[in-house]
Amino acid sequence: MLVPVADSAKSPLSSLTWPVRTERLEIRWATPPDAEATWRYRRLEAVNRWLTRAPATLEAYRAHFEDPESLAKTLVVERGGEVIGDLMVSLEDAWAQVEVAERARGVQAELGWALHPDHAGRGYATEAVRELVRLCFEDLGLRRVTANCFADNEASWRLMERVGMRRELHTVRESLHRSEGWLDGMGYALLADEWRARR
Numbered sequence: 001m002l003v004p005v006a007d008s009a010k011s012p013l014s015s016l017t018w019p020v021r022t023e024r025l026e027i028r029w030a031t032p033p034d035a036e037a038t039w040r041y042r043r044l045e046a047v048n049r050w051l052t053r054a055p056a057t058l059e060a061y062r063a064h065f066e067d068p069e070s071l072a073k074t075l076v077v078e079r080g081g082e083v084i085g086d087l088m089v090s091l092e093d094a095w096a097q098v099e100v101a102e103r104a105r106g107v108q109a110e111l112g113w114a115l116h117p118d119h120a121g122r123g124y125a126t127e128a129v130r131e132l133v134r135l136c137f138e139d140l141g142l143r144r145v146t147a148n149c150f151a152d153n154e155a156s157w158r159l160m161e162r163v164g165m166r167r168e169l170h171t172v173r174e175s176l177h178r179s180e181g182w183l184d185g186m187g188y189a190l191l192a193d194e195w196r197a198r199r
C-alpha cells in the first residue's frame with residue numbers, strides 16, 4: 001500500500017487498500033509528486049473556471065496540494081500510467097441535534113472531481129466516480145454522499161446524475177464566482193440504501 005505524506009492515521013482512506021482498479025482506470029491515494037501531473041490540467045481555465053481555487057503558479061498550487069489535510073482527501077485517477085484526473089472525498093458529520101450528534105459523526109462525504117480535458121467525453125470521470133461511490137458505501141460504510149457545483153457547470157451535474165445522484169438543491173445566486181459574480185448552485189446526494197436498492 002502506498003502511504004502518502006498525509007497523516008494517514010487521520011484519514012479514513014488509510015483503512016483501504018490502494019490502488020483500486022476499474023475496467024480502464026487505476027485510482028490511488030495522491031502523493032506530493034502528483035502536484036505536477038494534476039497541475040497540467042488544473043491550470044487550464046476550462047478546468048479551474050469551476051474549481052474552488054485557481055492558483056496562478058505551480059508553486060502556489062503545490063503549497064495547497066501538498067498540505068496534509070488536502071492530500072488526505074485527494075485521490076488521483078490514472079489511465080495507462082498517466083494521471084488523467086483527480087477525485088476528492090471529504091468526510092463530514094451529518095447535521096444532527098445535540099443529543100444525538102455523536103451518531104452523526106463522519107457518516108457522509110462530499111465528493112469532487114476534475115478531469116484532464118484531453119480525456120473528456122469517454123466516460124472516464126463516470127467510471128472513476130462510480131467506483132468512488134462504491135468505495136464510500138461498501139468499503140467506508142458511509143450512509144450518504146453529496147456533491148455541489150455551480151448550476152452553470154452542466155458537465156459536473158450531468159456526471160452526478162450519471163452516477164445516480166439525486167438533485168436536492170437548486171440555490172438562487174448564493175455562490176460567489178471569482179469572475180462571474182453571484183451564481184445559482186446545485187446540490188446532489190445519494191444515500192447508501194438508495195444505491196444498494198438500484199444495484
Ligand SMILES: CC(C)(COP(=O)(O)OP(=O)(O)OC[C@H]1O[C@@H](n2cnc3c(N)ncnc32)[C@H](O)[C@@H]1OP(=O)(O)O)[C@@H](O)C(=O)NCCC(=O)NCCS
Pocket residue numbers: 046047048050051112113114115116119120121122123124125126127148149150153155156159
Ligand atoms: C466534470 C467533468 C469531470 C466531466 O467530464 P466528462 O468528460 O463530461 O465526463 P466523463 O468522463 O464521464 O464522460 C462523459 C461523456 O462521455 C460519453 N461517454 C463515452 N463513453 C462513455 C462510457 N463508457 N461511459 C459513460 N459515458 C461515456 C458520455 O456520453 C458523455 O458525453 P456527453 O457529455 O456528450 O453526454 C469535467 O467536465 C471536468 O473536469 N470539469 C472541470 C472541473 C470541474 O468542473 N469539476 C467539478 C467542480 S464542481
